[in-house]
Amino acid sequence: MAEPVTARDTLLSHMLRFAPAATMFYSGTLCGLSPDVDGLSQGCLHLLSRGELRLTRRGAAPLSLQAPCVVLFPRQYEHQVEGLGAEGAELMCATLSDLGPPMSMLMPEFTVVDLRTTPRLHRPVELMFKEAEARAYGYGAAIDRLLQYTLVLVIRHLVDNDMLQGGVIDAMSDDKLHAVIEALHTAPDRDWTLEAMAELSHLSRSAFAQRFVQVVGMPPLAYLTGWRMSLARNLLAEGKAVKVVANETGYHSVASFARVFQRVTGMSPGAWQRARLGLT
Template sequence: MDRLAPFFERFSLSARMFYSGRQCGLSPNLDEPTGYLHVLRRGTLTVIRPNARPLVLDTPSILFFPRPQQHRIHGPKTGGADLVCATVQFGVGMLNPLTVSLPEPFVVPLNTLPQLAPALELLFSEASSRSAGRQAALDRLFEYILVLLIRSALTDRLLDSGVLLGLADERLGKAIELMHKHPEFPWSLEELARRAGMSRARFAARFRHIVGITPFDYLTDWRLGVAQTMLRKGSSLKLIAAAVGYANATALTRVFTQRLGMPPSEWLAHQED
């Protein structure tokens, strides 16, 4: 099974390039309800965030904000910083366990990602051109680069914790894949541990240590993330409840409200504003 496929099947990925060129001086505030992906090709870039120390990048890097976070970027007035930037929607505002588990921001030097080099060269080439279809090409390239970045985080274990590290674990990965594939199944801790080939206590301890939350907290977030996707597609609460392992719409609404602070109907209305 493709370990990343459930995320891309359940949460729609889209990107839109909004800047390419040389950043000299301070940018406007970047505070849309979206993620941001910045690719620094050369130069020095300073990232300024509220209540955080400035982050200085002086080597070509990918800078990914997986969740909305207000920030500004600053390039030196002499020389500037050569970069390409995009907004990213990948379950933003939803319980996407993948983006929730990524650090804010996620910074990776380009020299540690040789597998991305061909795609990045295409990105830089397209960004510097004025060819027909440039915007659409850059948007698709950003989406592809984000897929490659997440794949690299999984295969090269670029993170210290989170679901990608759990999926890379030979035993935990089996249980996580089953949760992803069958959220409707009445999973117990004992059954998940058995599928992972571990004792109940060892499985629970290892899961929390590596993924960062308990197996049932992760399962609940995955189920509610799937529920959010189905809500946005117009499915009924009765149908969603059955698809994600709840006895009825009332049970789903209770858990949804406890976790997100509002019932499904109110959450959906906020998404449509």
Template sequence: MSSDALQPLFERFRLHAQTFFTGNLCAVASFDQPKDHGHLHLVKAGRGEIRYQGGRKALRIEGPGLLFYPRNLPHHLVPEGPEGLDLVCATITFGTGVGCPLALALPEVMHLGVDRVGPLAELIFQEAFAGAEGRQAVVDRLCEVVMVHFVRQALLAGHTHAGLLAGLVHPQLRNALMAVHAEPARDWSLEDLAATAGMSRSAFAALFKQTLGLTPGEHLARFRIATAQERLARGIPLKVVAFDVGYGSSTALSRAFRELTGQSPRAWLQGQRG
């Protein structure tokens, strides 16, 4: 098993960025995407602030920086001064359906200085503000690399005290989570996972629930269904997906799918396509 705790997640859940604005912003812009979308703002130059609803404190913008909203958090981007804000904006998705565990584990708002991603930010700005053909495709892919930096930073800095990332940095829970994410189809028992973590059953179960907010069985079920949704969205047949994620039949997967999402796989997939 790889020692990279993030690799199984990036393999199973599609990280997708789509640039929708590049240039100078001189008026207020509002952002309120569907709940399964996030936003990435890469500020090249300028001053302003980000304002929120409900009395949340505004966030100042002073020069270059990277701002990331993993999940939909309605906000208003307000430039200041005649120079406005030079920036690149993209929508971000981590998987589909019940949501990638990574997106759910990240803080609501994340901020990185351009120095934290080295020459990557400068390369994005060069591509975004140039006139080369195919520049959006290049910027989209580079933004996806930026997202890996944000996730890595959250993992290393311990920005979350509960949830998946907290589990992945825990010296004992980490091994059990990596094992589940690498082999979701395996018939995992509580004893198996506790042994992987080097703990007793009771101590493991209590620590897991305290750290992730879910029991090991609940996390496994959600991870399986999230993985199934990703594969169904790619056009893989239900029978094949059922085997891939550890259910003995398409009927068993459909039952578990409905229990978690309230929909059959077919109904959910039709909604995604719509």
């Protein structure tokens, strides 16, 4: 008999409808410190296939990592990696372009996955390093697709091991907030107001806003914007027209959508889409 679908499962299914993308920016033998991964402006993924790596994070003790493993930073996080030993470390690094709130907010600051205990991740990582070594026709595109698949597997690992916690996950267990969160995720194109959300929660506007911040960690309209922008990035990455994306994410005009998108991503929707699809 199948287990009943929980509100948490429903929420995660909404968040995982789109697979986030990863793009390789380094592949090779790392000896000593790498200046390329210090202070990135977005999340990143490190894949270690051979050797030992020292991970240094601001305000934390250095951490030594043994191959084979995968390290995920879902959000911007200042750090450095250093290949140890005379032969260095065989490393691949990628930026995460479509992993934003609220999903990124549920993940730990960083996660290390030992590939010796997660065999389903071992094969795609092995294939990536073979592609990087051979550098045959289309190897860059092949690696990016494998990176995306690997990232999906890492997120599944987090879900399966109950490592997504806090914020909106807690809200799905809150008798006043779960209906609001579910509605925001199923109907992001609705003309949402604070009053409409409060009505769903059966609380006053002020009581709802206060409770939402206490449980989720941000104001309700800021949460809605984060979710809409995550959807927008994925829809633009599918090649949908900016006007269509604006409509599907709840904006009455392309201009209002573009202003919010520019504020969140630092780029206009059109420029972001062209860069994402390799049209520039």
